[in-house]
Amino acid sequence: MTPFVAIESHAAFMPERNIDTDAIYPARYLLLMERDGLGRYLFHDRRFTAQGQPAPGFILDQPPFSQAKILIAGAGFGCGSSREQAVWALTDFGIRCVIAPDFGEIFAGNALKNGLLTLALPEEIVMRLGAAAEQGALFSVDLETRLLSVAGDKVASIDLPDGQRTALLNGWDETDVILREKGDAIAAFEALHREQQPWLFREPSA
Amino acid sequence: MGRTLYDKLWSSHVICDYDDGSSLLYVDGHLLHEVSTPQSFVALEQKNRTPHRADSSLAVPDHAVPTVDRHLPIADPMARAQTQRLVENVARHKIPFIPLHDRRQGIVHVIGPEQGFTLPGMTLACGDSHTSTHGAFGALAFGIGASECGIVMATQAIRQQRARTMRVNIVGQPHPFITAKDIALALIARIGANGAAGHAVEYAGPAISAMSMAERMTLCNMSIEAGARVGLVAPDETTFTYVEGRPMAPKGAMFDRAVTYWRTLPSDPDAVFDSEITLDAGEVEPFVTWGTSPEDALPIGARAPDPETESVLARRQRQIRALAYMGLHPGMPLESIGIDVVFIGSCTNSRLEDLRAAASVVAGRHVAEGVKAIVVPGSGLVREQAEQEGIAAVFREAGFEWREPGCSMCVGMNGDTLAPGQRSASTSNRNFEGRQGVGGRTHLMSPVMAAAAAVTGRLTDVRKLMGSNA
Numbered sequence: 105m106t107p108f109v110a111i112e113s114h115a116a117f118m119p120e121r122n123i124d125t126d127a128i129y130p131a132r133y134l135l136l137m138e139r140d141g142l143g144r145y146l147f148h149d150r151r152f153t154a155q156g157q158p159a160p161g162f163i164l165d166q167p168p169f170s171q172a173k174i175l176i177a178g179a180g181f182g183c184g185s186s187r188e189q190a191v192w193a194l195t196d197f198g199i200r201c202v203i204a205p206d207f208g209e210i211f212a213g214n215a216l217k218n219g220l221l222t223l224a225l226p227e228e229i230v231m232r233l234g235a236a237a238e239q240g241a242l243f244s245v246d247l248e249t250r251l252l253s254v255a256g257d258k259v260a261s262i263d264l265p266d267g268q269r270t271a272l273l274n275g276w277d278e279t280d281v282i283l284r285e286k287g288d289a290i291a292a293f294e295a296l297h298r299e300q301q302p303w304l305f306r307e308p309s310a
Numbered sequence: 311m312g313r314t315l316y317d318k319l320w321s322s323h324v325i326c327d328y329d330d331g332s333s334l335l336y337v338d339g340h341l342l343h344e345v346s347t348p349q350s351f352v353a354l355e356q357k358n359r360t361p362h363r364a365d366s367s368l369a370v371p372d373h374a375v376p377t378v379d380r381h382l383p384i385a386d387p388m389a390r391a392q393t394q395r396l397v398e399n400v401a402r403h404k405i406p407f408i409p410l411h412d413r414r415q416g417i418v419h420v421i422g423p424e425q426g427f428t429l430p431g432m433t434l435a436c437g438d439s440h441t442s443t444h445g446a447f448g449a450l451a452f453g454i455g456a457s458e459c460g461i462v463m464a465t466q467a468i469r470q471q472r473a474r475t476m477r478v479n480i481v482g483q484p485h486p487f488i489t490a491k492d493i494a495l496a497l498i499a500r501i502g503a504n505g506a507a508g509h510a511v512e513y514a515g516p517a518i519s520a521m522s523m524a525e526r527m528t529l530c531n532m533s534i535e536a537g538a539r540v541g542l543v544a545p546d547e548t549t550f551t552y553v554e555g556r557p558m559a560p561k562g563a564m565f566d567r568a569v570t571y572w573r574t575l576p577s578d579p580d581a582v583f584d585s586e587i588t589l590d591a592g593e594v595e596p597f598v599t600w601g602t603s604p605e606d607a608l609p610i611g612a613r614a615p616d617p618e619t620e621s622v623l624a625r626r627q628r629q630i631r632a633l634a635y636m637g638l639h640p641g642m643p644l645e646s647i648g649i650d651v652v653f654i655g656s657c658t659n660s661r662l663e664d665l666r667a668a669a670s671v672v673a674g675r676h677v678a679e680g681v682k683a684i685v686v687p688g689s690g691l692v693r694e695q696a697e698q699e700g701i702a703a704v705f706r707e708a709g710f711e712w713r714e715p716g717c718s719m720c721v722g723m724n725g726d727t728l729a730p731g732q733r734s735a736s737t738s739n740r741n742f743e744g745r746q747g748v749g750g751r752t753h754l755m756s757p758v759m760a761a762a763a764a765v766t767g768r769l770t771d772v773r774k775l776m777g778s779n780a
């Protein structure tokens with residue numbers, strides 16, 4: 105996973121509530137089995153007309169927002185389907201941080217596995233940030249100092265559980281960490297669990 | 311203080327707690343399908359890992375598979391390749407598998423319970439958001455992403471933040487033709503698509519006790535549409551009766567021992583929830599959605615909203631966009647909306663009980679002219695049973711297409727899609743823009759309501775059609 109330390113960028117504002125993962129990454133492209141290069145399908149059916157032409161006025165295709173590493177959105181961003189392609193498409197496009205009042209829970213978990221920071225802030229602050237973003241303000245997100253700044257002014261602190269912050273800063277592979285730190289604990293739990301609920305352990309059939 | 315069902319499920323699976331409030335949970339069961347796992351297997355194998363316990367898994371193709379012409383190779387080369395990839399992946403790792411041509415094949419959330427894979431008291435993960443369905447058994451079941459599928463395979467564990475708890479008390483008894491789907495839509499309309507975000511929802515109360523497992527599954531299935539990753543119903547006699555004798559369920563003395571444990575799971579009488587809601591099932595009417603979020607649900611007798619009367623700007627803008635996408639006029643009666651396609655299926659409403667109910671409406675009637683109506687059973691076993699009971703014949707005689715099992719038009723990945731501008735009456739769970747095909751317009755409803763729409767060609771109050779007084 106790509107580590108997340110600090111970024112500075114314009115921010116694109118999509119004020120709509122409940123932007124779902126079907127909108128972020130349409131289902132038909134789930135037949136692709138890659139996880140790289142999916143940025144071209146990001147918001148596909150909003151970014152392109154039925155004829156495949158760029159849809160006029162779509163925010164992520166307008167400079168300077170076409171270079172934005174930050175997306176600011178309404179509540180419920182990433183709700184719906186669990187498809188991780190929504191995250192892969194965002195990161196491949198260049199988005200490293202999404203700011204919204206709250207997120208679809210599975211989306212937020214997926215984001216964490218891919219170095220995409222999801223920052224939940226109160227709705228009124230998000231809308232204020234969105235307004236600043238539309239004016240072209242430069243945002244900076246610094247995970248090391250835990251600060252979010254707009255045009256050089258600190259506007260919020262980045263409140264993230266320690267485990268998530270460390271994983272993002274280091275770009276750790278979570279499986280490695282779990283196996284290394286907790287392999288023994290898992291084995292011990294499993295042995296006890298097998299005694300207590302043996303019916304959950306079906307012997308592999310021949 | 312007493313503990314909730316969620317508390318008990320959670321604490322009986324904690325391997326360890328982390329300093330930041332998250333915990334590492336042991337995962338008892340992992341369901342896999344072809345669409346969400348190709349990248350998970352790549353991640354697993356890149357690091358030369360193997361599944362920690364292959365016997366904890368069950369895999370089945372369902373999302374991308376065709377519902378017609380099963381005797382032929384899958385026509386879409388990408389869907390064919392993806393389905394084949396699952397076959398190879400599970401073979402390499404010795405993961406229990408139900409192949410496409412097996413009579414047990416079907417939607418992952420239908421076959422898990424059907425095979426007795428889903429059991430009370432377990433933790434169950436699947437790369438699919440509607441994994442909440444399995445919570446109907448009193449299992450802690452949640453959707454995960456592709457990376458997490460790889461983590462679960464390699465470690466049998468997942469790191470999670472504990473959810474807050476919400477109890478939804480369903481009191482009263484629903485009137486005839488009012489189903490679990492209507493109750494779910496009424497709830498989401500009330501609390502919003504984000505209303506249960508961060509919560510594990512437990513459905514409780516007399517109306518829940520009276521429900522069949524199929525109805526409970528419908529309700530838990532829709533929890534994710536209210537923003538909750540987890541939906542739960544406490545296991546009871548209905549649950550045990552359903553589970554007993556299923557192929558993968560414990561047998562004999564082991565079953566009795568399991569039941570003894572499962573009886574300890576329901577929330578204690580003095581358990582405290584972070585929030586509580588009460589909904590009177592006796593007041594729920596048949597619900598349909600008019601817009602592009604499951605929260606855009608209204609009783610069938612209502613009219614499409616008028617944005618002019620909406621004072622909150624953000625809501626007004628969303629209504630305008632949704633009405634335009636759906637091709638509706640502000641204030642038009644929902645019953646005046648004509649439909650092109652009827653889809654009876656999906657992990658929300660494709661079980662035998664759903665098909666029986668829809669067939670009882672369809673019997674002796676015919677699909678309206680110009681309407682294409684399809685029934686996609688949730689599994690091969692549901693399909694077989696429906697054929698034996700004569701339900702399939704009722705649908706066929708009425709002009710429905712009777713398909714092979716799969717996700718089909720719920721997600722439109724297998725070629726079963728709406729054309730741009732086409733309008734469906736659908737028993738699935740999501741009416742998002744483009745969900746059933748680019749430009750497709752989806753109205754969510756119950757199987758009996760979809761059946762009524764099929765025979766009249768428009769959104770219809772099934773109670774009127776059936777001459778039952780509301």
Ligand code: SF4
Pocket residue numbers: 373417418419438440656657658716717718720721738739
């Ligand atoms: S039927 Fe629909 S919601 Fe259910 S698993 Fe399939 S695609 Fe997902």
